[in-house]
Amino acid sequence: MTYYIGDVIKDEKMLIARTPETFEKTGVTVKTRTGVEEIDSEKGTVRLDNGKHLPYDVLVMATGSKVFLPEIPGVHEEGVFKLKDLRDGINIKTYIKEQQCGSDKCRKAIILGAGFIAMEMCEAMRNLGLETSVVYRGDLPIKQWDDEFSKIVLKTLTENDVIFIPHKMPVAIEKRKNKPGLRLLTNDGEMDTDIIIIAMGVKANTLLAEQVGLKIGNTGAIMVDYSQRTSREEIYAVGDCCGVYHRIKQQWVHMPLGDIANKQGRVAGANIGGHAMTFPGIVGAQSFKVFDLEVAKSGIDEWEAEQFGFHPVSTIIWGTPSARSMSKGKKLGLKMVANKSTGKLLGAQAVGEGGAVTKINTLSACLWSGMNIDEIGYIDLAYSPPFGGAWDPIQIAAQELRKKL
């Protein structure tokens, strides 16, 4: 008998309503609303929050991530939300709706953080009709992307009436006196708001792992091997709680993304089921949508390349997502980074009203197999006028970059 224990999602009926049925057919017991308090690796048991003990031969840690909350007073006030799971989304929507039905409507939202989850929240808040501000300590949103592309994202925010406030850090959150709502105190003045959403990133949830003595990597995530085994042979870890091998950095990293978690789950499952399998790692492909803009990247940027001992060169070109005559003025920005000594592609980024994700997917395949800029400049793509020019932006960027090698 295998047990799946919901230690994170204890009380959200919606989320797990259909899961038990699915598993029952396969002879698997799902214990919902059940937390694990402790793992006894000597006895091979887990102690549940109802006091019972469950035995295991093989244990899979899928404890996910924890949101990063700033250490400031008032972070747990009513009206301050984190972003972790579906329940948070429901809570936020319910709060806004209830406030809007009341005499004092929820009109203003502040988002703390400016990563891609924060950007997605901007769109969600604007769609709910809220006056939305992003409060961020840095200059520009999405700092993992090139400044030139961050500026495009900033422009999109502005065009959609999102107020981006740079160089500002939260110091405390207070309930407003004599009226509903919140006050955000910062290093540079105060702001009144009705809701605050914290989107400042996540970290691996390693509480149980540490307690049972599993090795934790430099990235703060559980160390695993290519088979998803932890430092204890009988314990596997998958998803946001563990590390993943980055093929370009040639190093284990923490990248808590849903597609990676899915792959790791399958790999662990195959190995537990007796089919030896390894997870080949990632190249760092990721994307998000903010209003009409697609933003994507893969591999590493120049500053990371330098950090990892490469000698990076880069170029940014501006093309069109489809053939010029058919792209209705839409533009696509594409950045490529290569290693000067080998000519190999190290990373790519793209921003545009269309085409950014798919360009990055093709370049992810190039990164995956370690292709160099010469090859990419002449790679065979499915050209047809409605879908692009005879020279794809990928080829143009690679040829531009070739000149810098």
Add this chain to the structure above:
Amino acid sequence: MTYYIGDVIKDEKMLIARTPETFEKTGVTVKTRTGVEEIDSEKGTVRLDNGKHLPYDVLVMATGSKVFLPEIPGVHEEGVFKLKDLRDGINIKTYIKEQQCGSDKCRKAIILGAGFIAMEMCEAMRNLGLETSVVYRGDLPIKQWDDEFSKIVLKTLTENDVIFIPHKMPVAIEKRKNKPGLRLLTNDGEMDTDIIIIAMGVKANTLLAEQVGLKIGNTGAIMVDYSQRTSREEIYAVGDCCGVYHRIKQQWVHMPLGDIANKQGRVAGANIGGHAMTFPGIVGAQSFKVFDLEVAKSGIDEWEAEQFGFHPVSTIIWGTPSARSMSKGKKLGLKMVANKSTGKLLGAQAVGEGGAVTKINTLSACLWSGMNIDEIGYIDLAYSPPFGGAWDPIQIAAQELRKKL
């Protein structure tokens, strides 16, 4: 002094209006409306159709392709058109417009052939309001694709009121008696029409090449090496007139496509200019649009794989171009073919109202670097809900196919 000689496009002002200016700045003379009658490779001269001789040290053959015309009576009647260059397009539009202004309107079009150029013509004719029929000797359109996908294309044709007539071959074309218009005689009855468009493919234009004794490949195209040199060291060939190396077939083929011609031109130019460069070949990526449908392929299909000594296995899956919740019922079909003995990807095809071309572009990069199905099943792509599921159709198809290895 380098000369560029327009031997194909002699009389279309529109086409070459801006070209001479562009070249003049770089000290290049462009002779438009000038044909080459003969090449004298011993003297190193070309004889022009105005009787003059031009000397050369290096000669580039870019003579393009010739349309394939069926050997039937009446193929040159007024109202019968081939598809080769912009002039043909203008001629067709002018003919339809003039006919439509007259007392007997141009109402009916017949397209001979059912390849992707024929499909594009269906859309063009329907957009001009013509009753459009496709006459084809085979069962289904676009025979280079899997029958399952050809059927999707057929459905799209039918939904857009294009009549597809299979198992029919043209025997003769006649002017209609006593009234304007044409009559198409076939192996199975007659059809009246106002315009006939022949889209039965092209072959390499090797007239001058053969005359000067250049080696012609089995494909009927000029033989070149990886530097675009022909069998004579001082003569290069680029574009539709010459062959190209197919990395999956591991053989030289004739694939007259615009993006390949562009690449070959650059490679020849680099070599002539003293920068040694080789053209790394193609994987057979191609695409077209017919009404709202995207159709694309890369690599080789099963029947070709068998022909080339592989042991192919294949799978077709149906997914969505974006995340299921956001794809509004649109479907994407993806076929993958792999070699059973090595697990390497051999080819891919896709059909859908969106996403087909970009999936094939990513898979072209996989084909380019010889990736196997195991890797593709776990390749890192830029996942985000608006753009797709946590498992991309590419990964799903690869994992399905993996089971057949």
